[in-house]
Structures are given as structure tokens and as C-alpha cells.
Amino acid sequence: MTQDRIPLAALEHGTPFADRHVGPRPAELARILDVIGVGSLEELAQHAVPSSIHERDLVLDLPAPATETEALAELRELASQNRPMTQMIGLGYYDTVTPGVILRNVLESPAWYTAYTPYQPEISQGRLEALLNFQTMVGDLTGLPVANASMLDESTAAAEAMTLVRRGGRSKSNKFVVDADTLPQTLAVIETRAEPLGIEIVVADLSQGIEGLGLGGDFFGVLLSYPGASGVVRDQKDLITEIHDAGAQAVVVADLLSLTLLRAPGEIGADVVVGTTQRFGVPIGFGGPHAGYMAVRSGLERQLPGRLVGVSVDSDGSLAYRLALQTREQHIRREKATSNICTAQVLLAVIASMYAVYHLLPRS
């Protein structure tokens, strides 16, 4: 038996994950350190990190590293503690079938999930096309001309719609009316967003119209749900007319899938339509991530938050896609931006768009 034989204990776990996660092999790291002019990573730490903050002897109190096999076994055990049920709760989250071809080739495909935001459009045409399909799907179903390339979820999309109509409207009021038949989490997120901005939320039963509230014209916008949180489908045509007559704008939170059967909110005058595309093949996943959506009427496109894919041409005159109207966004506009949203839900929007590409969504 030789002295340098590897102990059996080291063999039973295979290669430590850190050796897979970290790219440079030891010889490569030595070359890197040599070019930098330090003898070791420790020496680099001494030189690079200011001594005023450097915790030299820091030992993080974390579990000893597991191998890939061990970690997956632990995850299997944790998964077995969950209780998958038939979910008929609703409230904005619905079970759905992710077609296998989309599950494996989008959600589980590094070609899609490891890409970055398409800031280099010339080498991002594939996902830009998928996002344009998403925008087209949302625009068609809502009956509005311009939709963006996804929002973080339905509730934040509704809150963004509130600030959008405040920016984009002429009303000087600080009141925003929310129909009482709205998802409770959406109402709560709107309240979180409204408070620091000095917006007063008025929650009211709008099934009998808006006149009975006694607000006069003192509101800049109204949010309706279609269908309502209770499931009811109401004709909102006259209500939207009333809202416009009062000089305010109408936001409709709509179940996008229901719009294959129901008259589109854009056809009865909605200014902004928001919601989620979760049930277009994106697993519920305990609440997320899913792609929210937002569509606006003509005239509000420059007020849209978030990424918007548009069509342009390349230097040979060929059709090409890229992010449009970037001057709205906070990396340029800073505190005057339309929103603080950067990362959205592109991967989930791609799944939802492919679900629509793959399925016949019947009108009746």
C-alpha cells in the first residue's frame, strides 16, 4: 500500500461541486495569480480588500458542502414533505399543463435560461422574436395596440398601471378607485405602492356604477377586475364610459385566457389592461415566477414601464428586433423614469408565448 493513496472517504463523494462551479483549474489559477503578481488568493484578498472592512478570520456558519448527489437527495427529501394537491383555489393562480416540448426545450434549456437581457440585439433575435410573439398575444387578446415584454406579476402590474394613468392623465386628483371585487393581494400591493406617493386608495363596490360614491370627478383612475375576484363577469362598458366622462382613466385587470371567450376590454375603452400569463403553461410554483403583462391604448405607449420589444431594420435594410423606447427606462431617466423595473420575467413570457404558438385557443 502506498502512502499517497486517496482515502476511501474522499472517493465516495466524487468531485466536490466547487471544483465544477469554479472555472480555472489549479494550474490556470496559478497563471492568473502570476499575471496579477500575487502568490495566492489569500494574498490577493489582503491586497484588494480594504483593511477597514476585511474580516480576515471570517468563517461563515454554513453547513459543510454537499456533493451534487447529496444535495439532490436532500431536495428529494424536502420535496417529499410537500403535499401536491388539486388546486381549485384560483385567486390568480391556476394549474396548467406545460407542454413537454416547451418544458424541456425552454424552461429546462440553457440556450434559453442562461441568456441575458437582449442588450446586444444582433445576437438576441431569437428571444426578441419570442417576446414580440408575447406582445402580439397580449395585444390581440386585450384588444389594445401596444403591450410590453412582461411585468413581474399581476399585482405589481396593477400598481404600475395606477402610476401610469396618473402620469399619463390630465386629472389633478390624488384618488384612485379600486373595485371591491379585486384580488386581495392586488389590492394590498396597490396600497403599498400608493402610500409613499400620496395616492389615496378608495375601495368601493362598483357594480352599481361610480356615481353613487359621491366622489364627483375627484379621482384620476379606476381599477376594475374582469372577471372579478368572486368569479363574476360584469358588463363594464357603461362604467368605463362614466370613468372617461369624469376625466379619469380605466385600468382593467383581466384574466388573459378568459379573453378568448369574453369581449376584450380594449374594445370597450379600457386605457390599460394588466394581468398574468401564468395559466399559459407556467407552473403555479407556490406563487412564482410568472410573467405579468401590461397593454395600453394608443397614446400611452411612451408611458409604459419595463422592456418593450420593437421592430426596426439592420444596416442592410433587413427586418430586425430590438428593445424600443429605452429612454423611458431608469438607466437613462433615473429618478424621472416611468418605473424602477429592470429585470422582468422573460423566460416565463417566452413559455407563455410558446403556449399560445402551440395551442389552438378557441373562440368558443
Add this chain to the structure above:
Amino acid sequence: MHRFATVLATGLCEAGLDVVHGEFFDTVQVRVEGRAAEVVEKARSFGINLRQVDADVVAIACDEKTTRAHLVAVWEAFGVTGSDVDAIDADTADGIPADLRRTSDYLTHPVFHAHRSETALLRYLRALSDKDVALDRSMIPLGSCTMKLNATAEMESITWPEFSTLHPFAPVEDAKGLLKIVSDLEAWLAEVTGYDAVSLQPNAGSQGEFAGLLAIRAYHRANGNADRDVCLIPSSAHGTNAASAVMAGMRVVVVKCDDKGNIDMGHLRETVAEHSDDLAAIMITYPSTHGVYEDTVREVCGLVHDAGGQVYVDGANLNALIGLARYGKFGSDVSHLNLHKTFCIPHGGGGPGVGPIGVRSHLAPFLPNHPLQPTAGPATGVGPISAAPWGSASILPISWAYVRMMGGDGLRRATLTAVAAANYVARRLDEHYPVLYTGEGGFVAHECILDLRPITKATGVTVDDVAKRLADYGLHAPTMSFPVAGTLMVEPTESEDLAEIDRFIDAMIAIKREIDRVGAGEWPVEDNPLRNAPHTAASVTVGEWNHPYTREEAVYPAGTSAPKIWPPVRRIDGAKGDRNLVCSCPPLSAYGS
């Protein structure tokens, strides 16, 4: 699903139950005086979660997976037996009144009809992704984005049905395993950042910023300092910081940077003194957006605290700090982390992200909470930031697995390797493209800014030209013009091996030689391989070639040995598209040229 809902409602009506609404899409409400809890419990015993609206009302939502057997089981939960689903279906009209029915067309574009077989969709997906450069084809050295490995073992579990089918508003006992992942991850993130409490609810970095600033606002209000509303932000900050501050009801005051890119301490002192009565917070990024470990950070925190303000450290650059220093220990009160940067959640082409916040104990009562899940945050919290109680919960196993498999030493090694790789890039490229900012001792943190402004001034070649030319070399460009216009910011991360880093560096050096030929007048500024980049296959195969460089130089600048990644289009005219805005699929005839 509308038909299932209709049959469900009809069956309940026929049995004498009180269905609340006659007009619905997929959700039916049923009034059962005082028996709602009992019905919901009975349904749970059949493996079905219904929604208890209140003591008297139960709601049932049908979906794509609803079956006839589910309807029978739900009926039974209401005490209805013996109904025949198919017979009811045959006799039941839809629940949507005629004037609410959709009559207009939708999804008429050919793309929504051309890929209906699995083969067709498979090939469409492949054709699209083949146009893109993701981490499976090239390093993506985007500064401030941390495009590290998204390991298969981290990704594997997220589509397991035990995680993917959980409903966020079901009883928490259904999600015991996932909630253990949530609590583990909260504890681990608190440990690596030195904070006392963590909320995983914010589902993007921007939401984390907003949540963190709301916590600061609520803290000041709780202490009777509602008039503290000024947020100091250095001029080098990411624009999102300022946008978030405005959303949180704060006034933004900009602090200057000195010529080394660091916070101008003199200006900071003046500004803090000026706002000692109304200072709410400072938002800084550490290491800075310039990729530098500023050695004044502890002093900055102290100055702001002494004036009654709170310190928000943006955790976008945490990948340069884990195992070396901790925000919560050097003076910060709150940070958001980008799990999609430092903790391996993939970028997905622009989302999902996860932007949890960590806070010191005095801010813990002001973390986000949720009206439908009391366990998701403190009762004194600022309200929900996201729709779901734990935000993007189904992807948290990715970060959990990363920490679990790396351990403390592994994370520290990742940090230092990332810093080493960035310094290697900086040292090797400095003579070709000057590195704009370094810290004391000449080191950068985990990324470096290459200054192209002198080159642009001397030769006319721009950052755009270099970025697009990299595509001809089969590489993704670094971050352009952030945080300094006219520069490129490079972040190699710890996950790239030396061969790939060298491929990038060699390409950048080769591009510098091309720039020199433009500078020397050999190639005109308006007609050279940089300005004309990227080159498509079509652009080098059409008839006559009228450029002062060869077709080979155009498309195989690094030789023909590596597989060629062909850009599908040439340089895109962004302004033209903005003048004539088209944001939906164009007709097929538009693809003609």
C-alpha cells in the same frame, strides 16, 4: 374550463345549492350558510384545495387540469351525490351572456398557426435559440451582471411537481419542504451578509430596493421622523436606485464622485450637513458600480448614521464580497441581493430575478408581509411588495442548492476567483485599453472598466463598434457605457476557465489591432470591419465585395478552427424603430428584403 365551471355550477344548482353568480368564466361561488369550512375540509380529504371566502361562501376555480372526476369530488364535498356530469353537460348552456362574448379575432398572425405539431415547435424553438448567444455558447462578460454558472444540479428540482404545483394560498402545511428551503436560505443569506433578518418576497432587484427603502421610511416614521425624506445617491449609482427612491416617496440628492470614481468625501460631508434634519438614507453600491473596493465605505456609513440617516447598500456586486466582508458588519442597515447574479438563478433572457432584502434587527419589523399568509412577514410590516407571499418561491431551490453545495469555503473561493479573474483581465488588457478605475494598490474588485474614450477620440471607433465586432469573434460584448459613457465594463466571474477568458482577451487585443489600422488611415472610419460589424453570412456572400478588408477578415477574424456563430442580422438601427413604433409581429411580407 368554462364548460367545466358551468357544469359544476349547474350540478350544484340542481341539488338546491345557492350559486352566487350566474355569469362567470371559470370561478364559481357557492353560499353554504356556516358550512364553508366544513366543505373545504371535506374537499381536502379528497385531495382538492378550494377557497374559503368567508364562513358562508366557498369558491371553486376550474382550470386546464380539471377533470370530470374532480367535479364529482367537489360535488361530494358539498354533499351532492349521484349527479351525472355528461348528462348535465348536454343540457347546460354557457354562463357568458351573449353581449359579453368575444366576437373579434385574435392570434391571427401566421406564427400562431405554423407550429402546431411537436416537430414543428421543436424546430422553431431550436431555430430561435440558435440565433442567440447565451452562456451555453460563450462567456457573457457583462459587468454588473455576474453571468456565472447556472449548474444543472441547481436547476434540476424546480420543475419537480412537488415544488411546481404548490398554490401560494393553500394551507402552509402543504408546502412544508419548500418552506424549509425558504427558512434555510433566509438564515444562510443573513449569515453571508451579516444581517439579522431576510425577506425573500421581492421578486426582482428593483422590488428589493423599493422594499428596503420602505423599511427605512417606516422606521423613521415609527421614530417620529416622518420628515426625513432625503435619499443621497452617488452619481455613479445605477439609475434604478433613484427610480426606487422616488417610488418610496423620497427626494433624491446626488453626491458627486471624485476623479478616481470614488464618492467625493468632501461633497458628502457638506451634503450630509446640509440635510442633517431631513436625511433619510444614503444608497451606495459596494463594491462600487465602478468595480472598486472603496476604502472609505465605513466612514461613509458613520457619517450618515451620525446625521440620523440609514445606510442602504445595493448588493448588486455582492459576488466580490462573500467570505471577505459583510454589509451588516461594516455599517449598512439594509441591502437587497440579486439571487440572479450572486446566487446562480439564471437570467432567463431578462428574468426571472429574485431580490431579497437583508436588514439589521431595528428594521426587521418593517420587512414585507402578506395579507393572505401571515407567516410570510412581520405583522408590523410595510405590506406586500409582490403578489405572492414568498415571491418567486419555486426558483429558490436554485440558490439553496448553490449554497448547500459550495459551503462557506467554496463561496469564499468563488469570490476570490472572480476577483482574480477580473484583475487578470484588467492587467492583460490595460496596455490596450486603459483600465479606468482601480482601488488602493492598483487592484479592481470583480469587474473592470475599460476606457475607450481616448481611442474613440483618436480613431472614431466607438464602444458600439467594439461590442458588435466581438459578435464576429463569437463572443458576447461586455456592458456598454455603464456606469461611464464610452467605456466597456468586463466581469468574467469565477465560472469561466482560463481558455475562455484568454479567448476574450485575445479577441479584444485583435480588435485593438484593427482599431490601430483605422487610426493609421489604412481603413476609413466609415468602412472597416468594426463599423460594419456584425457580419452576417449573407453580407459576405452577396456578389461583389467592395470593402477594404477581406471576407475572411470580416467573418473569421480569429481563424476557422472554432465553430462559427453567425449573427442573424447586421447592426440594428434603433432610432428608426423608435420613430415608427411597431411592437407586434409584422406581416410576413415585411421579411422580404
